[in-house]
Amino acid sequence: MTGYQTVNDPQVPDPELDVRELADVPSVEVISRAAVMLMSAAAERLGLADEDPQASPKRDLDEARRLITALAGLVTASAEYLGPHAAPLRDGLQSLQRAFRESSVIPDEPGQGPGEKYTGPVF
Known part of the structure; x- marks a missing residue:
């Protein structure tokens, strides 16, 4: 298993292998993955993963x-580096911003x- 020690405990990550693997990942992919994680977490906090977002136990507008x-x-900040990957991230961001506005009892100015x-x- 790549990234894991095989001598002592196969389930304990080897930090040196993890760092080398991360170093091989292009920056655009790291940025994109971080953006997707933020999008997913925001959607969860808006309750969008549930049938009724208003009643979602995960709903937390402050978060x-x-x-x-x-x-x-x-x-x-990273749009210039993302090239064609920036457009779908911007679209997702705007969708979340609109969903937030719709979810708010008193929408922001x-x-x-x-x-x-x-x-x-x-x-």
């Missing part, structure tokens, strides 16, 4: 705001929603 803002910063200081207003 969703933080995740969406972090995603906006990452996507905006335009430009004040999660991540909008990086992306501009989302309507």
Whole structure:
């Protein structure tokens, strides 16, 4: 199993192997994976994984705001490096920003929603 010690305990990760493997991953892929993780976590916090998002036990708009803002910063700061990968990440970000606005009892003013200081207003 790649990345694991085989001498002592096969289930204990070998940090040296993990670092080398991560070093082989292109930066665009690392950024994209981080963005997808932030998107997934934000969607969960918005309750979008459940049939009724408003009643979701995972729904936490404060946490969703933080995740969406972090995603906006990452996507905006790395857009020039992402090339064609930037467009779908921006689309996903805007979808989350709209879902947040729709989920809010009192929507933020335009430009004040999660991540909008990086992306501009989302309507």
